[in-house]
Amino acid sequence: MQQTSKLLPGEAVFRHTVMAGNHWIDTLRRGQTLRIVDVEGNQSADTLFFNAADVADRYSAVDTIREQGNVYLSCGTKLLSTSGQVLARIVADTVGRHDTLGGACASESNTVRYDLEKRTMHSCRDSYLLALAHHDALGLGKRDLTHNINFFMNVPVTSDGGLTFADGLSGPGHYVEMQAEMDIIVLISNCPQLNNPCNAYNPTPLEVLIWDGDVA
Amino acid sequence: MAKSVEEWDLSTENSADYETIIEGGKHWSFNVSGGTLLRLTDLEGGANAGMLFYNPHNMLERYNAPDTLKCQHTFKLTKGHCLYSDMGRIFCSIVEDTHGWHDTVCGNSTGVLIAGRWGERSYQAFRNEWTQNGYDAFLVEAGKYGLGRRDLAANVNWFSKVAVADDGKMVFDARAPKAGALVELRFEMDTLVLMHTCPHPMNTASDYPRKPLKLRFSKALPVAADDFCKNSRPENLRGFANTDLYRRFGCQDFGGRSGGV
Numbered sequence: 001m002q003q004t005s006k007l008l009p010g011e012a013v014f015r016h017t018v019m020a021g022n023h024w025i026d027t028l029r030r031g032q033t034l035r036i037v038d039v040e041g042n043q044s045a046d047t048l049f050f051n052a053a054d055v056a057d058r059y060s061a062v063d064t065i066r067e068q069g070n071v072y073l074s075c076g077t078k079l080l081s082t083s084g085q086v087l088a089r090i091v092a093d094t095v096g097r098h099d100t101l102g103g104a105c106a107s108e109s110n111t112v113r114y115d116l117e118k119r120t121m122h123s124c125r126d127s128y129l130l131a132l133a134h135h136d137a138l139g140l141g142k143r144d145l146t147h148n149i150n151f152f153m154n155v156p157v158t159s160d161g162g163l164t165f166a167d168g169l170s171g172p173g174h175y176v177e178m179q180a181e182m183d184i185i186v187l188i189s190n191c192p193q194l195n196n197p198c199n200a201y202n203p204t205p206l207e208v209l210i211w212d213g214d215v216a
Numbered sequence: 217m218a219k220s221v222e223e224w225d226l227s228t229e230n231s232a233d234y235e236t237i238i239e240g241g242k243h244w245s246f247n248v249s250g251g252t253l254l255r256l257t258d259l260e261g262g263a264n265a266g267m268l269f270y271n272p273h274n275m276l277e278r279y280n281a282p283d284t285l286k287c288q289h290t291f292k293l294t295k296g297h298c299l300y301s302d303m304g305r306i307f308c309s310i311v312e313d314t315h316g317w318h319d320t321v322c323g324n325s326t327g328v329l330i331a332g333r334w335g336e337r338s339y340q341a342f343r344n345e346w347t348q349n350g351y352d353a354f355l356v357e358a359g360k361y362g363l364g365r366r367d368l369a370a371n372v373n374w375f376s377k378v379a380v381a382d383d384g385k386m387v388f389d390a391r392a393p394k395a396g397a398l399v400e401l402r403f404e405m406d407t408l409v410l411m412h413t414c415p416h417p418m419n420t421a422s423d424y425p426r427k428p429l430k431l432r433f434s435k436a437l438p439v440a441a442d443d444f445c446k447n448s449r450p451e452n453l454r455g456f457a458n459t460d461l462y463r464r465f466g467c468q469d470f471g472g473r474s475g476g477v
Contacts, residue, residue: 063323106304
């Protein structure tokens, strides 16, 4: 469901551009709202969430889609943790559909999808690993890199059980917003993929904004 | 006819098959060597077999459902598909499947889900007829290898079909099960398998489904050049190449710490 936001960028308490191939990791306090902007369109924001008070309790794609009975994420989706708690709720979305089936790219999966000789190309998992290494006080590592959300990606499932990578529904300036229901760690890789037509082989910047607020 | 454990002959263990039945609502785990063939049979129809896969030589390498689905452009799992690790290697290939559609995106039943749907049946009151849940079942088996909550991932649910409508709505197909349906997994590398036979989390049967699963272990034939799974997609040719490199050059006996190529 598409839903615009009433939040004003001028009132955001934090604003940061994440260039393609870079990562962003920060803690979102309960009640704060995070907006991710697809600045130039058709980019993928590969995103993971962790319960800041118990990092082994983290975003669970399978529990999230099963409990809402729908494989696509949009406004109204409760982002559930592995223990079934609501980490955050999607409160605005100008795109209407986001993927959480396709996972993040990794140099190893790129060898399978494209060519063994592409093993040295940059990937989301490399960005994730570097982010966690630079923030090792959080106690997170490769074990914690699980099934993520791909905001702005369109990965339709067909009725006969196929998975397709369609042109994005997103475009320049589209955004998605989620409000934290508890203190959560947010980890984003701005996807550096150069082998997939889904971003027209042209990875572009994302912007993240945060507003203070209270959970209703 | 496969040998039961009573007939087990250790002198021929390399050639003997092994067959066992896991009752519904239970859990188990085992290590298999590359080259093992595992046949799963839904004896009565309606079984659900939750399964997770790890590299016993490097437990950080585990089954990756998203990588498995996206590299084969599929949402369901069936014959010809390979189950990938997060390192671009193939734990096992689905070499036979008479069920046709297996789920890998719905996760597990939980204690809360089971209690809400079928009521809680404690061990104290019900003994072996208690209502175990898939999530706790995996945690118990994972714990036997030093694994925990952080190590669980999206699992396979063999013999459970969940289809998706155009608007994304997920539908559990209660008519899909067939008594005697089987799926055969050929392991392409050494693999730790965690499994349970707890109900699929979207199964809304009126009573807690408690369906047995037969497992039969045997030695697989070598992978031929024209193997169906290997050649089902160009991606799988590359997945087999990655796995082969690991088997040929990987250092697999280094205190469980090394990853190979």
